[in-house]
Amino acid sequence: MLRADRDRWLALALLLAVLGLLYLLFLHPWFTRPLHEADARIAELQARDARVRALLAQAPQIQQRLAELDARGSATGFLAEPTAELATAALIQQLERVVGEVSPGNRGCAITNRAPLTGEPPPGRYRRVTVQVRLRCGNAETLAVLHALESARPYLFVDVVSITAQRYFAIPGNNLPQEGGLDVSFDLYGYLRPSPAANNAEAARG
Structure with missing residues (x-):
């Protein structure tokens, strides 16, 4: 069992x-x-x-915050002028002011050419305004001008920089050639504030 x-x-x-x-x-x-x-x-x-x-x-709060940031950026980061023509004139005036502050009386730096750049890309939400610039400056003045432009408000940008060293260079209005210096060319540009229509189109695409 x-x-x-x-x-x-x-x-x-x-x-x-x-x-x-x-x-x-x-x-x-x-x-x-x-x-x-x-x-x-x-x-x-x-x-x-x-x-x-x-x-x-949280979408409504996020959209409100983005609108606030966009408005704040538009006030300080974008060019204040409503059209490309006015913005171009303002860019040139800003350039002349900076060069005048860095080199009073054009003793060490001078603008030899400034011209609007044509053929910009088709305007999107952010439309760029560009001025082609050529300077003849001493070494220290060149650095000061570029730094002042890129530190400015509204935001300005320097691109396509070409620098050629010169043994002597002539300053317009100054009969005595300066020893040493640089021949500097670059594109100076900023962005127009986005229009409401561009913002709406961007939102529709998103």
Whole structure:
């Protein structure tokens, strides 16, 4: 009787072991693991959906903040003039003012050419206004002019810089040639404030 009970328990243990092995070999890889992965994926999507809903709920505040930043940037970063022609004249005046401050009386630096750059890219939201500039300056004056232009407000940018060293250079209005110096050419540009129509078109594309 005891042996029969022991055999039954042994048979039951073997059956359980076989069932566990079959589960590990067939059910777990094909059913249980995919179900766990699906549950994890669903939880991840739910968390992402919650984050997106939270961001959408904050959309009015974000848009208001962006409008405030855009207005602040427009006041200090963009050219104040409403048209490219007026902005070009303002750029030239800014250049003349900076050169005059760096070199009073054009003793060490002078503008030899400044001309609007034609053929700019088609206007988008940010329309660029560019003036091609050529200077004859001493080394220190060149650095001071470039630094003053790029530190100005509204924001101005210097690009396509070409610098050629000269043994002597002549300053317009000064009959005595200066020893050493640089022949400097570059593009000076800024951006017009975006128009409401351009902002609306950009928002529609977005």
